[in-house]
Amino acid sequence: MSYREILVYTGTGELAPRMCDYAANLASSLKARLVGLVVEADVIDFTEFDNALLDAERKRAFELLTKKRGELHEATLRTGSIFQEAAERHGVPHDTLFKTGVHAEIPGTVTDLARLYDCSILPSVERFGGFQVPIVEEVLFGSGRPLIVLPLDRPLSKSPDIVFVAWDGSRPATRAVHDAIPILRQATIVEVVSVTEEKPLERLSSGHDLVRHLKAHDVRARYGEVRFDGTPIGEQIMKAALRLDADLLVMGGYGHSRVRQIVFGGATRSVLAAPILPVFLSH
The missing domain is CATH 3.40.50.620 (HUPs)
Incomplete structure (x- = not known):
């Protein structure tokens, strides 16, 4: 029995470097291919559902929404680069998966993908726009596959010894x-x-x-x-x-x-x- 493919959910912001480095090091020690899942959180356009907004208000809301989506997309691309750099640094064969969804959809997306890998690596807590997203719970009980949960703020060893x-x-x-x-x-x-x-x-x-x-x-x-x-x-x-x-x-x-x-x-x-x-x- 061996691991051939490992999935790492890269997380967002400050989470990404530690998630990617730990996963790449583990994949290297197990001689496994590593796949980085980078999720871009979408922002719902609530102006579509509010008929009371004036045209000027709607235009301003749309501009802010467009700006926010642009910032999120740039952050997603940066996270993808962090993952690629970590995988290359450890000499690990790798691929990157980019997914987009609102926060409520993300646990299901990760769970569906986790079923297709030998093991998944996840952060203990993930938040999008102030919402805590129950990814660990969904993957543990819904994927049928094992997972490794990483603490948010503790030092991580190079590999389990x-x-x-x-x-x-x-x-x-x-x-x-x-x-x-x-x-x-x-x-x-x-x-x-x-x-x-x-x-x-x-x-x-x-x-x-x-x-x-x-x-x-x-x-x-x-x-x-x-x-x-x-x-x-x-x-x-x-x-x-x-x-x-x-x-x-x-x-x-x-x-x-x-x-x-x-x-x-x-x-x-x-x-x-x-x-x-x-x-x-x-x-």
């Missing part, structure tokens, strides 16, 4: 570990950790068996346990990963999708609320 695997024996955790194997093979240390007394013991006892299985896939893994201390499980996982000085957390994406509403499990919600290191998720 110390990986913390949150293991509870569940289906989502199993799926995440299996999907992450190409990355785990590249790591120097893979620490499989269970939080005891938080799940039935018979499920947690499989941690040693998981390490055996990972070693069969040439993953340098070891097993450890953290005693449940009563704090939210997501917080405890993050603290344990920090103690290890991990640069990637692998965990199952818990939760489910309802009609137009996505509900996270407690651990997933806690980790994604303010991630302090890249998080690999699969559902």
